[in-house]
Amino acid sequence: MSTPYPFSALVGQEDLRLALVLNAVSPAVGGVLVRGEKGTAKSTAVRAVAALLPGVRVVPGCRFSCEPGAADPECPDGPHSEEGGAERPARLVELPVGASEDRLVGALDIERALAEGIKSFEPGLLAAAHRGVLYVDEVNLLHDHLVDLLLDAAAMGASYVEREGVSVRHAARFLLVGTMNPEEGELRPQLLDRFGLTVEVAASRETDERVEVVRRRLAYDADPAGFAGRWAPQEEQVRARIAAARALLPEVRLGDAALRQIAATCAAFEVDGMRADIVMARTATALAAWAGRTVVLAEDVRQAALLALPHRRRRNPFDAPGLDEDKLDETLARAKAEAGDDDPDPGPDGGPGGGPDGGGEQPPQPQDGAGDGSAPPTAPQAEPEEGPAGADGPAPSAAADAPAGGPPREQPAAPAEEPFRARTLTVPGLGEGAAGRRSRARTAQGRTTGARRPAGGTLGKLHLAATVRAAAPYQRARGRSGPGLVLRRDDLRSAVREGREGNLVLFVVDASGSMAARQRMSAVKGAVLSLLLDAYQRRDKVGLVTFRGTGAELALPPTSSVDAGAARLETLPTGGRTPLAAGLLKAHEVLRIERLRDPSRRPLLVVVTDGRATGGPEPVALGARAARLLAASGTAAVVVDCESGPVRLGLAGALAADLAGVAVTLGELRADTVSALVKDIRRAA
Template structure:
């Protein structure tokens, strides 16, 4: 077994280490979500935490880690009589992003069921994680069906399995720890709320601290055992402090003043539900115990709010997480100072304030800002991943002066205009749902119909390769007529390889939604562009909810550019959209051909993810760019090429005013998809929702003209 990196050797990241240690003191806090850019020791710190947890007493031989003094009466390995148990280290169980549901919750032991005729249950990762840590790296990429299971287990503290004739329930109480890079997409709100605390981490900008990180990492890689040995003393001190804080925790008093401060903070930041109040109370209590005190103080409540509220106050996926610390102080200052605490317990470590860098024992890591403050919570790290945006795209983009040299436009409405500064998007709204026709096989999501590993069982078939999901009833039905001929005797069923049947399941997939946005002068009227951005923002919100990847192509002047390569981060697309300037001529063909090239590359990278092209334009084409020829004819040919590729498309018609040319409708016909006005894009404006986008494919398919209710 490889030597883990010592927890106390992690440089800086004060808030991350504090949040993890508070959960070690009080598992009831509810776990930690660690958000931040790559390479910031998120996984290293989490994996190192298990070495600091106290050992766990378990019933000998119990696969579900029952406590010997209070065994679970419903334990599948029970019943257990109370008595002395054995000690083992607390486990940290890692849930891979690509794990199956059977691996997570357990399943029927098919081999024993078929060979011996008995129902034998094989436990999953939730059973292994009971009374320990369940760690999910890249938790935002976890499939929805696994998220649903985690939500159920976290809510009930137990896991229920009802499948394939097996009915099992076992305890599953664990510390849920997840790490994620926000650039790769956000979490579902339900799962986000299940994490007790959240921490924003970012790499230090202090050269000295960065040098120390490199020095320690290289030393660890050269001699892992020797490096861990040099930090063994600090590790033992922190482990002892965790054990002492756990023992002190039942004696900590949460007074009425502290409860009022907690309630006022949650109400003041308009968090939903009551879970935030409960988590804050538990966190403040754990902070007091970690500091060696028996009464909760105002600074404990403040630190608890900074850890427990940022991810609960968000209203939509495009709001940056964080907390206004000045507003928090204003709320807490409205209450009198805490009354003096009774007889504090003796503490071998003087002055262990809640924001103290205790785990490092005053080591050379610099520790970051002290005093319990949480500077990363203010949204700083959120901006950092967005800084490397395409330099041609910001508000101060230097390539503006194209319009003055442009030739005369074919009509006054399409006359070139000077570049205008970006305008804010209008308020987003719920959009009608578009999906790609046919049956795909892409990543799990919520948009288009697809054959998936999880979902509604629609039939059974012989496995084409390795059997992955047994259809038990179909397998038994295939084997049953041959039992006499196979000489069956006893209870066991004689099953051969050609009897096995694979379950065919149908669910929903996520698609690649590629936005092609007209940013030319004809779209530049401020009121109009604000409405257009609001519509695109609404479609981005829909893509976020349906677990799509998104990309953004813009065109104006004489060319098109890929403003955002396809990504799972809908937040990044929203930022690019807000920064989008307008002005110049309308190279519609360039935008369509750029989209075609992007889709070609993505098809090579991920052949199973089907695209949905959303073209946001008024349909005008006033520049053929480097292609030459008539602008409208070149745009029409480009659209027909996309249709021939089988790309499902929808055109959002942005034309306004009493006189309309209907050019967006012509473009939609060339693309083989529908045209939708900005007003018609709203879900509440429709008598019925159109769920399948029509595509004209070169080789007509039977599902092309199907309309789903």
């Protein structure tokens, strides 16, 4: 087993270290979600803190880590003797992104149950993590149903398995830590709320600190055991402090004044439900114990709010997490004044980060690397739109759009209208892509539609009736003499399930001068933002191609981070000609590359335009040929017709026909304004 990087040797990342330590002191806090860019020591910190947890005494031979003298009465391996026991280190169990439900919660040995009549249960990762740490890297990429299962177990302290007539319950209390890179997609708000604390991490921009990170990391890589040995005294101090804080925790008093401050803070920031209040109370209590105090102070409540509330006040996935600290201070001061100041004087070392000796011991900070400091690409220079005026008024001319003798100016970015609930656009047919909520697909979850032989030797979900039917005709030939079923491996049948998949939704947005009328562009941005919200809820990947002037640009490569798409949309400039063909050809190239990367994820092309084409030679003919090329590749497409005014040319409808897709107006995108919605994109005959 490799030597973990010492927790005490971490540089910076004070909030991350504090959040991990508080959960080690009080697992009831509810775990930590660590959000941050790549290379910011998220994984290193989690693995480091696991080595500091006190050892656990377990019943010998118990697969569920029961504690001697306090064993779970419902333990599947019980009953246990009240005496004896052996001590072992607390485990760090890692849940891989591609894990199955059976791997997480455990599975029944179906072959043994059918062949021998024995109900045998094989524990999963939740059982292995009991009284230890369950670490989920890239938790935002984990399937939603798995996230639900592990968060339910973390909240209840137990795992329930109901399979094929067998019910198993076992204790599952663990420190839950999830890490994620927001660039790869967000967690749903209801899942964010289930994590007790959330920490935002980023690489330091201080030269001296970065130098120290690199120096320590190189020293560790050269001699892990020797490096860990040099930090052993500091590690032992932190380990002893965690143990002392755990012992002190039951004696910590949470007074009425602190409770009122907690309640007032949660009310002021309009968080939903009561979970935030409870988590803040537990966190403030753990902060006091970590500081060696038996009374919760206002400073503890403030620090608890900064860790427990930012991710709970987001109203939609595009809101940046965070708290207004001035508002927080005003709220705490007002609640303290209303309750009367009954907090004792904390003294010089009474802050939430201070230790019993006033030393303010720093918990950890690993650094796997540095953040990516790249800046967003600079938008290309706009060109004035030429050609006939649109229905919204004449297109801006070069004279009106540029100073004398200078280059043309692009139009200022228009704000987006309020998003709305968008109609459901789906890809036709039956896919086999990543689990999601958009198009029909064969998935591991969903309704059972049939049975088949296991593919590649993997059984998956057993279809019991089909297995019995397959084995029944051969019972006499196999010499069956009793009530048991003589079963062979080739009798087994897996259930075929139909659910929903996530798709790649590629937006191709016309940002030319014909779309530059401010009211129209605001409506267009509002519509695209609504579709982005819909993509977020349906667990899609999204990409954004824009075209204007002389060409097209991939403004957002396909990603699971829809908030990145919203950010690019907000600053989208407009102006210039309308190179429709360039935009469609760019989309074709993006989709070709994505098919190579992820062939099972089916694309949905959403073209947002008024249908005009004015850029390049023979723009209309080139646009039609590009559209037919996309249609020939089998790409499902929908054209959002942005044309407005009393005179309509119907160019978007012609484009949709060339794409073998459908055209909808901006108004028809609203799910609540259409009585009969077409849910599948139908290709033209």
